[in-house]
């Protein structure tokens with residue numbers, strides 16, 4: 001593998017001190033886990049590279065629809081070695097610590113070091129499915145989903161339909177109650193973990209008279225129904241341009257047995273909560289990809305010569321590498337600040353407090369900004385590789401390709417800006433934001449951001465949307481600078 005990747009075998013925790021710095025800032029129990037995180041930094045630099053690179057280039061998931069005697073089986077065949085890596089990640093307690101400690105920090109710290117977009121996607125889906133069941137469902141299967149108990153189960157969260165991913169209110173999947181079970185009918189167009197998921201959380205319309213997102217509830221859909229038959233059909237696996245270590249497909253729900261999560265009328269709150277876990281994962285993962293691109297580019301520039309000298313010795317290359325390093329630190333600050341606030345409130349249930357809304361506000365900012373930082377960082381790193389960066393044997397090719405998806409899934413960047421606006425205007429969290437940052441930010445910076453926001457509020461509704469991303473970036477910069485300059 002060292003011939004394919006310069007990051008291979010280099011402890012990802014030790015290579016760059018940004019994670020250490022940021023965890024010291026936000027996580028009171030960090031010391032307790034520091035050695036374990038270091039050990040994980042070594043593990044991810046070896047097996048994870050080998051298997052994910054192999055899957056991406058050589059053995060992508062495939063589907064077998066029929067058994068040898070013609071029964072429909074919809075079996076998604078993944079590289080068997082991937083399962084071994086997933087078991088190992090459970091042994092590292094990547095998901096279980098969340099409920100064992102009632103804290104999200106450990107999960108996200110490891111997620112940053114893992115940061116393979118496909119493999120981490122599998123882990124995050126198990127994580128969010130497990131937490132939602134732990135909080136809102138009476139069964140014990142959350143233990144298997146979170147890796148507390150064996151056998152380990154896999155989860156999934158299937159919301160998107162062809163009619164709209166951002167616009168979830170356009171979901172057409174219907175849920176009808178039949179005795180003690182619900183039956184779901186519809187098509188889910190993007191379904192990650194398909195085939196390997198044992199239990200999936202699915203959005204569906206429980207009352208056709210209630211239009212938009214308010215008419216959606218969240219349901220638990222097992223892979224097999226009570227007769228032991230396939231509970232839904234896999235239409236196909238997607239042929240994707242990124243994240244190949246996680247299978248993503250399209251699923252047809254045909255009278256698929258389902259169990260209600262929580263209360264019908266709170267469906268949209270559960271969906272938003274579930275998305276908050278995965279948006280934080282996305283933020284952390286995006287910056288983790290930036291870290292990998294940093295290691296690859298740094299090590300490449302120590303080996304590649306131009307004009308008689310190694311690239312690493314040229315001022316402009318040094319500047320490029322410094323920019324990536326700076327992006328990593330900024331992205332980690334934003335992500336772990338959001339984790340810190342969400343960690344305090346994630347045990348809450350609807351109706352949530354204003355502090356919960358504040359954590360969601362920070363999450364939209366982190367999700368949006370980290371995707372941009374990741375894409376920018378992998379782009380710089382790819383340029384450092386020059387023409388080699390466009391060859392499939394180059395490690396940076398996959399990293400840059402995978403960084404791109406972090407801007408789209410879990411809600412595209414425009415949608416994050418609009419959702420941030422919604423929570424800002426409807427829940428009025430700006431006061432909390434200012435109160436919080438008055439503890440660390442300089443007065444002139446606080447005044448500047450307050451004035452900016454005051455002027456922003458004078459805009460008409462169209463302009464408010466038009467400038468929403470600008471506002472988000474202004475807030476992101478303010479948060480980053482406040483911590484960097486304290």
Ligand SMILES: Cc1cc2nc3c(=O)[nH]c(=O)nc-3n(C[C@H](O)[C@H](O)[C@H](O)COP(=O)(O)OP(=O)(O)OC[C@H]3O[C@@H](n4cnc5c(N)ncnc54)[C@H](O)[C@@H]3O)c2cc1C
Pocket residue numbers: 157158159160163164165166167190191192193240242243248405408409410411412413414415418
């Ligand atoms: C590899 C992969 C795996 C995925 N896995 C899953 C999964 O497991 N489960 C799942 O539910 N989904 C999954 N998705 C779907 C993903 O969440 C959606 O693609 C995403 O939310 C965007 O939805 P969309 O594709 O329908 O785009 P659209 O909603 O059509 O948006 C298209 C563009 O328009 C912008 N836009 C939309 N509305 C507005 C507006 N009002 N103002 C300004 N701009 C707007 C968006 O920002 C976006 O850039 C996956 C996607 C990918 C690529």
